Amino acid sequence: MSNKQFSHLDSQGRARMVDVTDKSETRRQAVAGARLRMQPATLAMIRDNAHPKGDVLATARIAGIQAAKKTWDLIPLCHPLMLTGVKVEIEPEGDDCLVITALCKLKGVTGVEMEALTAASVAALTLYDMCKAVDRGMVIEQVCLLEKQGGRSGHFVRDAPGSDDD
Amino acid sequence: MSNKQFSHLDSQGRARMVDVTDKSETRRQAVAGARLRMQPATLAMIRDNAHPKGDVLATARIAGIQAAKKTWDLIPLCHPLMLTGVKVEIEPEGDDCLVITALCKLKGVTGVEMEALTAASVAALTLYDMCKAVDRGMVIEQVCLLEKQGGRSGHFVRDAPGSDDD
Amino acid sequence: MSNKQFSHLDSQGRARMVDVTDKSETRRQAVAGARLRMQPATLAMIRDNAHPKGDVLATARIAGIQAAKKTWDLIPLCHPLMLTGVKVEIEPEGDDCLVITALCKLKGVTGVEMEALTAASVAALTLYDMCKAVDRGMVIEQVCLLEKQGGRSGHFVRDAPGSDDD
Amino acid sequence: MSNKQFSHLDSQGRARMVDVTDKSETRRQAVAGARLRMQPATLAMIRDNAHPKGDVLATARIAGIQAAKKTWDLIPLCHPLMLTGVKVEIEPEGDDCLVITALCKLKGVTGVEMEALTAASVAALTLYDMCKAVDRGMVIEQVCLLEKQGGRSGHFVRDAPGSDDD
Amino acid sequence: MSNKQFSHLDSQGRARMVDVTDKSETRRQAVAGARLRMQPATLAMIRDNAHPKGDVLATARIAGIQAAKKTWDLIPLCHPLMLTGVKVEIEPEGDDCLVITALCKLKGVTGVEMEALTAASVAALTLYDMCKAVDRGMVIEQVCLLEKQGGRSGHFVRDAPGSDDD
Amino acid sequence: MSNKQFSHLDSQGRARMVDVTDKSETRRQAVAGARLRMQPATLAMIRDNAHPKGDVLATARIAGIQAAKKTWDLIPLCHPLMLTGVKVEIEPEGDDCLVITALCKLKGVTGVEMEALTAASVAALTLYDMCKAVDRGMVIEQVCLLEKQGGRSGHFVRDAPGSDDD
Numbered sequence: 002m003s004n005k006q007f008s009h010l011d012s013q014g015r016a017r018m019v020d021v022t023d024k025s026e027t028r029r030q031a032v033a034g035a036r037l038r039m040q041p042a043t044l045a046m047i048r049d050n051a052h053p054k055g056d057v058l059a060t061a062r063i064a065g066i067q068a069a070k071k072t073w074d075l076i077p078l079c080h081p082l083m084l085t086g087v088k089v090e091i092e093p094e095g096d097d098c099l100v101i102t103a104l105c106k107l108k109g110v111t112g113v114e115m116e117a118l119t120a121a122s123v124a125a126l127t128l129y130d131m132c133k134a135v136d137r138g139m140v141i142e143q144v145c146l147l148e149k150q151g152g153r154s155g156h157f158v159r160d161a162p163g164s165d166d167d
Numbered sequence: 168m169s170n171k172q173f174s175h176l177d178s179q180g181r182a183r184m185v186d187v188t189d190k191s192e193t194r195r196q197a198v199a200g201a202r203l204r205m206q207p208a209t210l211a212m213i214r215d216n217a218h219p220k221g222d223v224l225a226t227a228r229i230a231g232i233q234a235a236k237k238t239w240d241l242i243p244l245c246h247p248l249m250l251t252g253v254k255v256e257i258e259p260e261g262d263d264c265l266v267i268t269a270l271c272k273l274k275g276v277t278g279v280e281m282e283a284l285t286a287a288s289v290a291a292l293t294l295y296d297m298c299k300a301v302d303r304g305m306v307i308e309q310v311c312l313l314e315k316q317g318g319r320s321g322h323f324v325r326d327a328p329g330s331d332d333d
Numbered sequence: 334m335s336n337k338q339f340s341h342l343d344s345q346g347r348a349r350m351v352d353v354t355d356k357s358e359t360r361r362q363a364v365a366g367a368r369l370r371m372q373p374a375t376l377a378m379i380r381d382n383a384h385p386k387g388d389v390l391a392t393a394r395i396a397g398i399q400a401a402k403k404t405w406d407l408i409p410l411c412h413p414l415m416l417t418g419v420k421v422e423i424e425p426e427g428d429d430c431l432v433i434t435a436l437c438k439l440k441g442v443t444g445v446e447m448e449a450l451t452a453a454s455v456a457a458l459t460l461y462d463m464c465k466a467v468d469r470g471m472v473i474e475q476v477c478l479l480e481k482q483g484g485r486s487g488h489f490v491r492d493a494p495g496s497d498d499d
Numbered sequence: 500m501s502n503k504q505f506s507h508l509d510s511q512g513r514a515r516m517v518d519v520t521d522k523s524e525t526r527r528q529a530v531a532g533a534r535l536r537m538q539p540a541t542l543a544m545i546r547d548n549a550h551p552k553g554d555v556l557a558t559a560r561i562a563g564i565q566a567a568k569k570t571w572d573l574i575p576l577c578h579p580l581m582l583t584g585v586k587v588e589i590e591p592e593g594d595d596c597l598v599i600t601a602l603c604k605l606k607g608v609t610g611v612e613m614e615a616l617t618a619a620s621v622a623a624l625t626l627y628d629m630c631k632a633v634d635r636g637m638v639i640e641q642v643c644l645l646e647k648q649g650g651r652s653g654h655f656v657r658d659a660p661g662s663d664d665d
Numbered sequence: 666m667s668n669k670q671f672s673h674l675d676s677q678g679r680a681r682m683v684d685v686t687d688k689s690e691t692r693r694q695a696v697a698g699a700r701l702r703m704q705p706a707t708l709a710m711i712r713d714n715a716h717p718k719g720d721v722l723a724t725a726r727i728a729g730i731q732a733a734k735k736t737w738d739l740i741p742l743c744h745p746l747m748l749t750g751v752k753v754e755i756e757p758e759g760d761d762c763l764v765i766t767a768l769c770k771l772k773g774v775t776g777v778e779m780e781a782l783t784a785a786s787v788a789a790l791t792l793y794d795m796c797k798a799v800d801r802g803m804v805i806e807q808v809c810l811l812e813k814q815g816g817r818s819g820h821f822v823r824d825a826p827g828s829d830d831d
Numbered sequence: 832m833s834n835k836q837f838s839h840l841d842s843q844g845r846a847r848m849v850d851v852t853d854k855s856e857t858r859r860q861a862v863a864g865a866r867l868r869m870q871p872a873t874l875a876m877i878r879d880n881a882h883p884k885g886d887v888l889a890t891a892r893i894a895g896i897q898a899a900k901k902t903w904d905l906i907p908l909c910h911p912l913m914l915t916g917v918k919v920e921i922e923p924e925g926d927d928c929l930v931i932t933a934l935c936k937l938k939g940v941t942g943v944e945m946e947a948l949t950a951a952s953v954a955a956l957t958l959y960d961m962c963k964a965v966d967r968g969m970v971i972e973q974v975c976l977l978e979k980q981g982g983r984s985g986h987f988v989r990d991a992p993g994s995d996d997d
Contacts, residue, residue: 007212007223008300011918016222016297016889018896020916022858022936028520035307046173056182057173059391059514063575064243066516067399070571070579071241073900075289076296077230077893081900081913083579085608086518088509106520110915114303115296122288122307123241130242130281131182134174137280137312137323141201141288144307157303177420182391184398186418188360188438194686225680225889229741232682233897236737236745239402243395247402247415249745251774252684254675272686276417339544339555340632343752348554348629348723350730352750354692354770367639378505388514389505396575405734407569407621408628409562409727413734413747442749446635447628454620454639455573462574462613463514466506469612469655473533473620473642478635489635526852557723557846561907564848565731568903568911581911583940584850586841604852671876671887672964680886680961699971710837720846721837728907739901739953740960741894778967779960786952786971787905794906794945795846798838801944801976801987805865805952808971821967 009078018078024110029151030086032104033117035125035144041096043136047128048093057131058091061101065089065124069105072119080111087116089124101125102147112154114146175244184244190276195317196252198270199283201291201310207262209302213294214259223297224257227267231255231290235271238285246277253282255290267291268313278320280312341410350410356442361483362418364436365449367457367476373428375468379460380425389463390423393433397421397456401437404451412443419448421456433457434479444486446478507576516576522608527649528584530602531615533623533642539594541634545626546591555629556589559599563587563622567603570617578609585614587622599623600645610650616642673742682742688774693815694750696768697781699789699808705760707800711792712757721795722755725765729753729788733769736783744775751780753788765789766811776818778810839908848908854940859981860916862934863947865955865974871926873966877958878923887961888921891931895919895954899935902949910941917946919954931955932977942984944976 008019047057066087073081086106094100103120105113125141132139149157174185213223232253239247252272260266269286271279291307298305315323340351379389398419405413418438426432435452437445457473464471481489506517545555564585571579584604592598601618603611623639630637647655672683711721730751737745750770758764767784769777789805796803813821838849877887896917903911916936924930933950935943955971962969979987 006300007297009226009297010222014222015920016226016892016896017919018914018917020918020936022860022915022938024915030520056176056180056391056394059388060175060182060243060395062388062514063392063395064241066514067572067575068241074897075230075234075237075241076293077226077897078293079296080915083581083913084516085520085522085578087516088518089515090513106518108520114299115292118292118295118307122292122310125310126281126284126288127242127244129284130245131173131175133280134172137315137320138325139311141284141310142308144288144291144310145305146303149303154303159304181422182394182398183421184416184419186420186438188362188417188440190417196686222889222892225886226893228680228886229890229893232680233738233741240399243399246417249415249747250682251686251688251744253682254684255681256679272684274686338632339629341558341629342554346554347754348558348726348730349753350748350751352752352770354694354749354772356749388508388512392507392514392575396573400573403573406731407562407566407573408625409558409731410625411628412749415747446631447624450624450627450639454624454642457642458613458616458620459574459576461616462577463505463507465612466504469644469647469652470657471643473616474640476620476623476639476642477637481635486635491636528852554723554726557720558727560720560846561724561727564846565904565907581913582848583852583854583910585848586850587847588845604850606852670964671961673890673961674886678886680890720840720844724839724846724907728905732905735905739894739898739905740957741890742957743960778963779956782956782959782971786956786974789974790945790948790952791906791908793948794909795837795839797944798836801979801984802989803975805948805974806972808952808955808974809969810967813967818967823968 016078021080021110026108026110027151028108029113030106031112031114031117032148033121034147035101035121036142037099037125037128037139038142039097039139040136043132044093044097060131061091061124061127062089064127065103065120068123069116069120072116075119076115079115082107082109082111084116089120099128112152114149118144182244187276192274192276193317194274195279196272197278197280197283198314199287200313201267201287202308203265203291203294203305204308205263205305206302209298210259210263226297227257227290227293228255230293231269231286234289235282235286238282241285242281245281248273248275248277250282253286255286265294278318280315284310348410350412353412353442358440358442359483360440361445362438363444363446363449364480365453366479367433367453368474369431369457369460369471370474371429371471372468375464376425376429392463393423393456393459394421396459397435397452400455401448401452404448407451408447411447414439414441414443416448421452431460444484446481450476514576519608524606524608525649526606527611528604529610529612529615530600530646531619532645533599533619534640535597535623535626535637536640537595537637538634541630542591542595558629559589559622559625560587562625563601563618566621567614567618570614573617574613577613580605580607580609582614585618587618597626612644612647680742685774690772690774691815692772693777694770695776695778695781696766696812697785698811699765699785700806701763701789701792701803702806703761703803704800707796708757708761724795725755725788725791726753728791729767729784732787733780733784736780739783740779743779746771746773746775748780751784753784763792776816778813782808846908851940856938856940857981858938859943860936861942861944861947862932862978863951864977865931865951866972867929867955867958867969868972869927869969870966873962874923874927890961891921891954891957892919894957895933895950898953899946899950902946905949906945909945912937912939912941914946917950919950929958942982944979948974
């Protein structure tokens, strides 16, 4: 790691938006994940609601998609970009956890991992918001990059996603 | 928990912004936390940068404060509110972790835990963004409410914050 | 109407944000409506989707609620305000129409009719967006104020709402 | 219509932002319209103001242009895009109606009809806002797509625009 | 000045949003100014346009008003607040200058000088944008606070506004 | 200058977003400057803070970068665009002035001078905000374009930047 650097800082440690003017467009995508750990009774309520007409999961999906589009505004040194596809999935895992997976796609000059991570985080926060009246002790865990394609850094796949904090 | 409900859904499971028109103003505050787990070499680089003039931690603090102010725009059913104080602190823990703590304050009719959680999450995402060129495997862990005061639900303090995932 | 004026213009016709500094807070609410006229086959598809798990109506409700919170940013001379309750309802009418009703509430110094109208409009636009792949000829009709309470102008109820364009 | 689908939903009815990563750029434009129906006395006041220096129409034009640029933020599943031209025109029709026409242009991978519809809607809402102190019964009517060019769906022109509700 | 401090930094120099939770509401207002210096021919064009129907000045007024409402989003440590009145005036001065004056009002716990300064700055930038095709050498000068009332710091009036750089 | 026109107005003086649909992409950049004049004691405090860990300059840099990305939202007739690089530098000059320099880059169809000017202005406003508790008489001066490259108008360099108000 000796020759690596924080690309978002100049040689004097000052923040800047990295110059990508001369990079060429490629097809890019990233997948990020998050987990919301809760009491089993809370997950049971979400499941009950989820079936017929409840808006809990739909609201969180929408919030995640919209947050992906605002990543450039939330993360100060992110480049503005025009996402060409976003998908947020939320699935229960065991009896006390919701797993959020966010996929972002782009034909452009910068990667979209921050967009996928932001989508997953905000979807998790939205689920928290909708359930906090019944369970204040929920925890968002394991927000991380699962997979990334396109760009110079090549194909990244996280080893055994989620395994290291269970 | 039998008589609890998801306050953000009406009796048919449809999303709404809860009516707080007739609640009276009280002094409220909430503290939320998050952790960013990284390689020891990454934390060492941040420490080196943090001393003289580096902008890594300052950028994340600013991003967290700004995100707190935008919570109503990010989380669909959150009420707009006028925060009267926000503070984001970032401290290293051990040799591979940054601990983010966000405090939000308000004199108003709704709690500010979502604002504190959003500030902590976005500060963590910003740190991730600034360090991802050197460490793609970082994980945001343990985003949760640590303390909450004001409002009908009384004083909440999380037991042994952070203890359960270490 | 001889002594009425456009309050948003000064004596020389220039736009300004009306000074409400010295008005006192009162409880206010407004209800606005909109209709989305479409082909019967389109409405049939929405109904089919609406039952088990489809997100069409939920997405439009969320979009309407979020737009209400952004009214001050969309309508140049609107005052910023802190809505204390928002509800958006969408119901089919006959075989070719969705009726959107938006309710906004506030304890404050300005009315919330623009917020309710904006919520209804954006919910209708969102429904249009989600259905346009199957029906490009949809029309948004009858966006209007249905009821308004609070403030000096008293209680307003629209006569026979919706009757005049059917 | 049997083989048509709601493109914004996946096979299980869940909202997503449609993947357009592999579509090729083309020149696109869309024209949308809206009508604001009011009392003749209100229109007379606008006409009086419009001539020398009044800001009513200018404010609405600006609001429409700015809203077009924010469509991706208002309509949850819209793609972010970079409009290359926007024009909003407002003309009186008869003695009780303002007709708003919005044109949006783009070289890109997605259509711009939602941008044109949003511009027309927000311009109409802004006119409503500026005139509501003198006329609370105004109605926004006939928000619809008038013309669309570019993209796979070909050239669309609405038949006799506005004819069906007059 | 020996006992003064940067209120936006904590004792270790870290940015924070100052805690105003316990301050009491008062009536506040601030007036800020800016000047846009240009070639006389440019000002002549604006004057010609300003008379009958031109949108140059109206667009700048609107932009200034809207920017005042977004100050909390632009200036990282500003508190969100609900302006109760905004007015932007633009007048020619001599043959080569436009003078922008912005007034902001609030009943609240924080001052509104940043809002007035932001309104004046963005109105000046908007004028620059609209005129830059004919005059690229324009300069925005003398952006400063002219007057401030309300709050603990008392009544401030700038001495001979604009005198010191002419 | 006889054949020049305000490009942002149509033939009747009405605001529009100029149509750039058919312009071809080129590499563009612009540099803008601003000065914040203050009391020598204020600058001394900033210098003291700037060395070890203070966030004053970092906060202003971040605010400038973020404002550049929002220029399309602040300046009504600006085109949305995707900046590919932004840098904001702040240096003291003499004993009573901070000089802000903002560089914006883009591969696109429109110039980025408004983005650079907006970044410089908002960085200056942010510095003002952080220092106003100790010095209310600060003045932002000399906000202007210093250099511009790319596009049909060729290479522009301001003569002796800043010379005329010193």
